[in-house]
Amino acid sequence: MLKQRQQKLRQMLKPYFNTTDLKKCFRLLKPFLVKQWNIYLLMFVSLVIDIFLTIAFAWFFGNLTDTAIKGDMNRLKMLVPIGIGFTLTSVVNNYIYIYFDTLVSNGLKRELQNYLFQHILRLPVGTVANLRSGNLLSYFTNDIHRVDGLSGSNLINLIRLPITYVAVLIYLIQINWVLCLITVIVAPVAVIGGAFFGFILKKSGREIHELIADINHTLNETFQGLQVIRSFTLEKNVFRTFSRKNKDYYHLELKNAKLQGWYSTAGYLLNSAVFLFSLCLGAYFISEKTMTVGNLLTFINLVGYLVNPLTGLASQWAGFQRAIAAIERVIELLEKPVASDELPSFSPAIKEIHSIQFKDLTFAYEENKLIFEEFNLQIPAGKVTAFVGPSGAGKSTLFNLLQGFYQPKSGGILINGIPTAEFSFSDLRSAIAHVPQETFLFGGTFRDNLVIARPSITEEEMIEACRSAYIHDFILSLPDGYDTQIGERGVKLSGGQKQRMAIARAILKDAPILLLDEATSALDGETEYLVKAALDKLMENKTTLVIAHRLSTIQHADRIFVLDKGKIVQEGTHEELIRQKGLYQKLHSSSFIGSEMKKDTVGA
Ligand SMILES: Nc1ncnc2c1ncn2[C@@H]1O[C@H](COP(=O)(O)OP(=O)(O)OP(=O)(O)O)[C@@H](O)[C@H]1O
Numbered sequence: 001m002l003k004q005r006q007q008k009l010r011q012m013l014k015p016y017f018n019t020t021d022l023k024k025c026f027r028l029l030k031p032f033l034v035k036q037w038n039i040y041l042l043m044f045v046s047l048v049i050d051i052f053l054t055i056a057f058a059w060f061f062g063n064l065t066d067t068a069i070k071g072d073m074n075r076l077k078m079l080v081p082i083g084i085g086f087t088l089t090s091v092v093n094n095y096i097y098i099y100f101d102t103l104v105s106n107g108l109k110r111e112l113q114n115y116l117f118q119h120i121l122r123l124p125v126g127t128v129a130n131l132r133s134g135n136l137l138s139y140f141t142n143d144i145h146r147v148d149g150l151s152g153s154n155l156i157n158l159i160r161l162p163i164t165y166v167a168v169l170i171y172l173i174q175i176n177w178v179l180c181l182i183t184v185i186v187a188p189v190a191v192i193g194g195a196f197f198g199f200i201l202k203k204s205g206r207e208i209h210e211l212i213a214d215i216n217h218t219l220n221e222t223f224q225g226l227q228v229i230r231s232f233t234l235e236k237n238v239f240r241t242f243s244r245k246n247k248d249y250y251h252l253e254l255k256n257a258k259l260q261g262w263y264s265t266a267g268y269l270l271n272s273a274v275f276l277f278s279l280c281l282g283a284y285f286i287s288e289k290t291m292t293v294g295n296l297l298t299f300i301n302l303v304g305y306l307v308n309p310l311t312g313l314a315s316q317w318a319g320f321q322r323a324i325a326a327i328e329r330v331i332e333l334l335e336k337p338v339a340s341d342e343l344p345s346f347s348p349a350i351k352e353i354h355s356i357q358f359k360d361l362t363f364a365y366e367e368n369k370l371i372f373e374e375f376n377l378q379i380p381a382g383k384v385t386a387f388v389g390p391s392g393a394g395k396s397t398l399f400n401l402l403q404g405f406y407q408p409k410s411g412g413i414l415i416n417g418i419p420t421a422e423f424s425f426s427d428l429r430s431a432i433a434h435v436p437q438e439t440f441l442f443g444g445t446f447r448d449n450l451v452i453a454r455p456s457i458t459e460e461e462m463i464e465a466c467r468s469a470y471i472h473d474f475i476l477s478l479p480d481g482y483d484t485q486i487g488e489r490g491v492k493l494s495g496g497q498k499q500r501m502a503i504a505r506a507i508l509k510d511a512p513i514l515l516l517d518e519a520t521s522a523l524d525g526e527t528e529y530l531v532k533a534a535l536d537k538l539m540e541n542k543t544t545l546v547i548a549h550r551l552s553t554i555q556h557a558d559r560i561f562v563l564d565k566g567k568i569v570q571e572g573t574h575e576e577l578i579r580q581k582g583l584y585q586k587l588h589s590s591s592f593i594g595s596e597m598k599k600d601t602v603g604a
Helices: 002-017 020-035 037-070 073-122 125-129 133-141 143-150 152-175 177-224 226-231 235-287 293-334 395-402 425-430 446-451 459-468 472-476 495-509 525-539 551-556 574-579 583-589 595-603
Strands: 356-366 369-379 384-388 410-415 432-435 513-517 543-547 559-564 567-572
Touching: 020 037, 020 073, 020 143, 020 293, 037 073, 037 152, 037 293, 073 133, 073 143, 073 152, 073 293, 133 143, 133 177, 133 293, 143 152, 143 177, 143 293, 152 177, 152 293, 177 226, 177 235, 177 293, 226 235, 235 293, 356 395, 369 567, 384 395, 384 551, 395 513, 395 543, 425 432, 432 495, 446 459, 446 495, 459 472, 459 495, 459 525, 495 525, 513 525, 525 551, 551 574, 559 574, 559 583, 567 574, 567 583, 574 583
Parallel strands: 384 543, 384 559, 432 513, 513 543
Antiparallel strands: 356 369, 356 410, 559 567
């Protein structure tokens, strides 16, 4: 029965003293902290000086008082410069300590942010697709800043508090051991209480960090989708959602503040009780002539250091727990495996294409939902290959796999007879220029968006590419030319202008493989003509794979593959396919491939 009760109690207390997460955090932080060992050493020296000064000051007050009561002027004259010396040392030491504390905390945050950012950049596309961008932002704007709780002075306090406690206790025992007993008796209360509060604070801390991430996500999505929100008049709904989360956040912070309030009140109460008790007992000892006034002053001055390290250690524990709650979220992300060891960068290793082959390729985004099974396909080099097929057939997935965004379950893709898995991402992706359906442009100028295509692009190359993409004249018509700001995501440009910018960027990249995902959105006649002309220039001397919607592109293609449910169901030229009974004919007659196609064929 007793054993059962003990087990139950142990089970109940287990989470309160669980150190697994703490160990995990320190395993993550260890390499960064080790790097800063010299600053920590200096902080330790500063700490030893501080402890010495704490006791020295108390000794000074007691001695000064007793000397004054005795009226010993010679000793007083000697004590005053000592006091000044202590004060000056303390001021300098304090400054140094704060400076080093800031240095290590901010240094750690900087390193950790770089580490996390690199990690996110190296994560597989599939992993990032499951993360919310607001959440990702929250790691940087909120969670990482909590690492303060596990570094700098908070870390040093782990040593400072016990050393202070022991040093002060030894010194005070010599003054009056009975008074010291009181503080020793309250020690377990302070330590256990602090550990308990620490656990509760960690729990509420985790809830707060998750809610902050959620609010960041809502804000991010709202600002990105402001146009949709306006056109569907969702402002009221969006505001209601935001203000509800904001209210939850307010209440959680309030709950947390209450807990912290209780905790510090309890610490204050304990401190005051010990102080009052020591004072009364000390006064009694003075009246009994077993203690001097100076000694009592010294004792009262130091007694706080016998309680504070205990409550302080417990509060340190509480602070640790809150920091752990935030860092745990960061660790969860860091534990996700990366796709490559290095950060990819431009590396034009593959200069020519002799063959591209999909060989026995089996792929699924999700378990048990195969998109391709034992898929085989040979892409002719230096030619234009078009893919057509109904929505969801797997056309974009082929592009994703070719660029190494996702890894096949079995089989693979060979470029020039070499499996793409053997190329680094830098080599593979530098050999491919992808013009997606939706053009993403960075906020900044035209120039900023063009020069990212490849390192060391000259002004002449940039202008030539823009001429070929039929966007140069438009850019020059603007007052600042290539230095004109295009707005966030290029909001100041039309759909056709954005597409031509994407084409200019692909021309500048000058990669031997071109992946083209034609936009389905219709452009006006002149823009359509310009985009088509730009594409023709882009496709020259390249091995081009195009997800085609325009008849002109399909007619221009050397080979067309009709894809349905992850299988090639037909292949040939447009003329061959249009004569065959099959999906291609069906797609054509239902104007799936593009109204332009039907119109032109009917006209032909
Ligand atoms: N990231 C993803 N996670 C899970 N499933 C996905 C993902 N991307 C695509 N799919 C699924 O894979 C299948 C093939 O999609 P894919 O985008 O390759 O088709 P598609 O032929 O390009 O279609 P569309 O012409 O409409 O763009 C679809 O069933 C789609 O739902």
